[in-house]
Amino acid sequence: MDSILHKLKNGSCNTLGFNGTSSSGSGGCSSNSSSGGGCSHNGIENVHHLHEDVYNNGSPPKRCRLRRRMDSGKKNRPPFPWFGMDIGGTLVKLVYFEPKDITAEEEQEEVESLKSIRRYLTSNVAYSDTGIRDVHLELKNLTMCGRKGNLHFIRFPTQDMLGFIQMGRDKNFSSLHTTLCATGGGAYKFEEDFRTIANLELQKLDELDCLIQGLLYVDSVGFNGHPECYFFENPSDPESENCVKRTCCLDNPFPMLLVNIGSGVSILAVYSKDNYKRVTGTSLGGGTFLGLCCLLTGCETFEEALEMAAKGDSSKRGQTVASSFGHMMSKEKRDSISKEDLARATLVTITNNIGSIARMCAVNEKIERVVFVGNFLRINTVSTKLLAYAMDFWSKGQLKALFLEHEGYFGAVGAFLELLRITDDL
Amino acid sequence: MDSILHKLKNGSCNTLGFNGTSSSGSGGCSSNSSSGGGCSHNGIENVHHLHEDVYNNGSPPKRCRLRRRMDSGKKNRPPFPWFGMDIGGTLVKLVYFEPKDITAEEEQEEVESLKSIRRYLTSNVAYSDTGIRDVHLELKNLTMCGRKGNLHFIRFPTQDMLGFIQMGRDKNFSSLHTTLCATGGGAYKFEEDFRTIANLELQKLDELDCLIQGLLYVDSVGFNGHPECYFFENPSDPESENCVKRTCCLDNPFPMLLVNIGSGVSILAVYSKDNYKRVTGTSLGGGTFLGLCCLLTGCETFEEALEMAAKGDSSKRGQTVASSFGHMMSKEKRDSISKEDLARATLVTITNNIGSIARMCAVNEKIERVVFVGNFLRINTVSTKLLAYAMDFWSKGQLKALFLEHEGYFGAVGAFLELLRITDDL
Numbered sequence: 001m002d003s004i005l006h007k008l009k010n011g012s013c014n015t016l017g018f019n020g021t022s023s024s025g026s027g028g029c030s031s032n033s034s035s036g037g038g039c040s041h042n043g044i045e046n047v048h049h050l051h052e053d054v055y056n057n058g059s060p061p062k063r064c065r066l067r068r069r070m071d072s073g074k075k076n077r078p079p080f081p082w083f084g085m086d087i088g089g090t091l092v093k094l095v096y097f098e099p100k101d102i103t104a105e106e107e108q109e110e111v112e113s114l115k116s117i118r119r120y121l122t123s124n125v126a127y128s129d130t131g132i133r134d135v136h137l138e139l140k141n142l143t144m145c146g147r148k149g150n151l152h153f154i155r156f157p158t159q160d161m162l163g164f165i166q167m168g169r170d171k172n173f174s175s176l177h178t179t180l181c182a183t184g185g186g187a188y189k190f191e192e193d194f195r196t197i198a199n200l201e202l203q204k205l206d207e208l209d210c211l212i213q214g215l216l217y218v219d220s221v222g223f224n225g226h227p228e229c230y231f232f233e234n235p236s237d238p239e240s241e242n243c244v245k246r247t248c249c250l251d252n253p254f255p256m257l258l259v260n261i262g263s264g265v266s267i268l269a270v271y272s273k274d275n276y277k278r279v280t281g282t283s284l285g286g287g288t289f290l291g292l293c294c295l296l297t298g299c300e301t302f303e304e305a306l307e308m309a310a311k312g313d314s315s316k317r318g319q320t321v322a323s324s325f326g327h328m329m330s331k332e333k334r335d336s337i338s339k340e341d342l343a344r345a346t347l348v349t350i351t352n353n354i355g356s357i358a359r360m361c362a363v364n365e366k367i368e369r370v371v372f373v374g375n376f377l378r379i380n381t382v383s384t385k386l387l388a389y390a391m392d393f394w395s396k397g398q399l400k401a402l403f404l405e406h407e408g409y410f411g412a413v414g415a416f417l418e419l420l421r422i423t424d425d426l
Numbered sequence: 427m428d429s430i431l432h433k434l435k436n437g438s439c440n441t442l443g444f445n446g447t448s449s450s451g452s453g454g455c456s457s458n459s460s461s462g463g464g465c466s467h468n469g470i471e472n473v474h475h476l477h478e479d480v481y482n483n484g485s486p487p488k489r490c491r492l493r494r495r496m497d498s499g500k501k502n503r504p505p506f507p508w509f510g511m512d513i514g515g516t517l518v519k520l521v522y523f524e525p526k527d528i529t530a531e532e533e534q535e536e537v538e539s540l541k542s543i544r545r546y547l548t549s550n551v552a553y554s555d556t557g558i559r560d561v562h563l564e565l566k567n568l569t570m571c572g573r574k575g576n577l578h579f580i581r582f583p584t585q586d587m588l589g590f591i592q593m594g595r596d597k598n599f600s601s602l603h604t605t606l607c608a609t610g611g612g613a614y615k616f617e618e619d620f621r622t623i624a625n626l627e628l629q630k631l632d633e634l635d636c637l638i639q640g641l642l643y644v645d646s647v648g649f650n651g652h653p654e655c656y657f658f659e660n661p662s663d664p665e666s667e668n669c670v671k672r673t674c675c676l677d678n679p680f681p682m683l684l685v686n687i688g689s690g691v692s693i694l695a696v697y698s699k700d701n702y703k704r705v706t707g708t709s710l711g712g713g714t715f716l717g718l719c720c721l722l723t724g725c726e727t728f729e730e731a732l733e734m735a736a737k738g739d740s741s742k743r744g745q746t747v748a749s750s751f752g753h754m755m756s757k758e759k760r761d762s763i764s765k766e767d768l769a770r771a772t773l774v775t776i777t778n779n780i781g782s783i784a785r786m787c788a789v790n791e792k793i794e795r796v797v798f799v800g801n802f803l804r805i806n807t808v809s810t811k812l813l814a815y816a817m818d819f820w821s822k823g824q825l826k827a828l829f830l831e832h833e834g835y836f837g838a839v840g841a842f843l844e845l846l847r848i849t850d851d852l
Contacts (some may be wrong), residue, residue, distance in 0.1 A: 090752070263750065265752065285750070298757070324689065325718045327713075328718075353708055
């Protein structure tokens, strides 16, 4: 395995589309990699060209990859560090694979910047002011591409993306020649910034592909010996203590309706690992909840908004407001409502709208299993229980709402898996 | 025709379910009419009993009706005044038929309370503080049940319903023994108030039946020689002057997707006059728009809210807010947004959510014609154009958005028609 790292130190190209103007080293085929050909930074083109290369020996990228494969003398895997990134409308989700099987020799050969990244990420739980490692979600003792290690889950606000890219520049990330696999709308939005500021070329990946592959992978490895999936027992009674969370297995998960609630909402009908369609979506998701809640209550974070909502009135009076925000025309009535009630009304309104659309899709697609994911559900018991209730009640028990512990990270996991897959394909 | 009025003056029963504790007169079968039997106040039961009566001569209600029919000596029609009422979550919609063919003799025999109602309604365009007659919607020279007259369209806030009921009591409305046909959720909510305060028994009618029958009727008679229906030419360019309103005929209207946007939203797939299903709905409709807009901007009326929204920013910056209310976490950003932008964001968000749901339904039901009605669309060009745009754009021209001039009144018209139909059936 040292040969990979050795290669790295010598600055040779990596598998896919890395910008050759890198400052360290000059070996390999990196010099023309960003200008089309086999090293295009367009994901689809890349796949296309890779397939071509199999039949069409001798292109420069092909020769480059062949040389690297011979050097490593083993199954291909990408150079460390291994990341997967999902750049959403509100949050960037980052998964990082920390190898735990590093030999002394390997450690010795590890370049400083790589070591620094590993230590920085794994020895902290918060980064800068806003980055957070969700320690409780860490997946331990995974074996991936022959390496053993832990998968870390990190998030930070998308508005801090430029700071992240600048850090990548300052830490000379481009010298590591890792492929930076990224999905989400931000992979397009920030592509140019990655290129010009940090000399990094993104491998842009389809958001929905990543979501599904990431979800199926995490579900298959489980959550450190426990199931990844859960549902609510007695969903029809969401306020009572009978409504309890229960883990379950997502064995034979198809077909499922997959409802991804991030800033916006996407709803997919998934028939198999590779067969799915986007049924619909709505822009009224977590972004709307947070934006509206901030406007209505003056709160400034998702956590604050949810805390207020949890304290809001869920009684009849609260429900009247919650059901539609109706009857707020008189100043007197507006003034009689607490910020907590407004926060809850916002949460309930957004959640019910999503639930109602999801239910309609489930009925239309004749799918009974509705899996809700996305960071809107993070620390959001009000919404998870409400969705469980809505699915159960309005379908008279026909539909079942399922949830997953790694909520908003599946896109990033999918991007990470793609990094391994792309390399493995070569 | 004087015989009907004569009958009325003598206080005999009318056709359906009127409370017999009326203070004027004691003839006919009214005394037990509110306690079940043929005069039950439940619409379904009534129909059932009516059918029974045809084969089962001699029940008291039947005898009552037969006597009236013989008295009138002509085709049955209900006693004046003729009303249809739709009691929604925000607005009460009232249609009133003003007979224009009253003979001198008839006028002489007309009871004072009836005359007073007719004069009050037709000589004013505003009632109390909040009632409004939409004069521009008046349908002229209709012939209904052999009578010629004009149909008037009146609305007032549902929150003033008790005042309306009290007026009914003060004007001794119950002495007129008209059937009060009402639809909408409020027909249930206010039933008891009508009974106890004004001694009036509501004939409660199905909201969706009324909506469809009312719509088909108004479309069939047309709008005083003009078509009732319109669409937007060049919907893909809603901001330009090329996007213009054009009238059209709703000939052969089936199948249509009917999207009724009142306080909440109902979506129906209508396959024929009598064959339809409710596909879905959402509580995020006009009530949510108005409630949220009042909360966010301090406005107090729908008109004010729409005026603000029309002035709001529809440029890129405005659209960023509009698309989801996202990114409102910092006080600085919140403070940089005008009330007009917030109003527009609210309007656009609610409208797009409805458009998106409607489009999904249209695709699922394989219906290309999407008819939008309901009072949310009143004086609301922003939303109508946006819906026209959304249908056209997202379906690549496959779907067509249609609108109707009498927007929110079809339920009330349907209730009114039912008054005539029920009587005619006897």
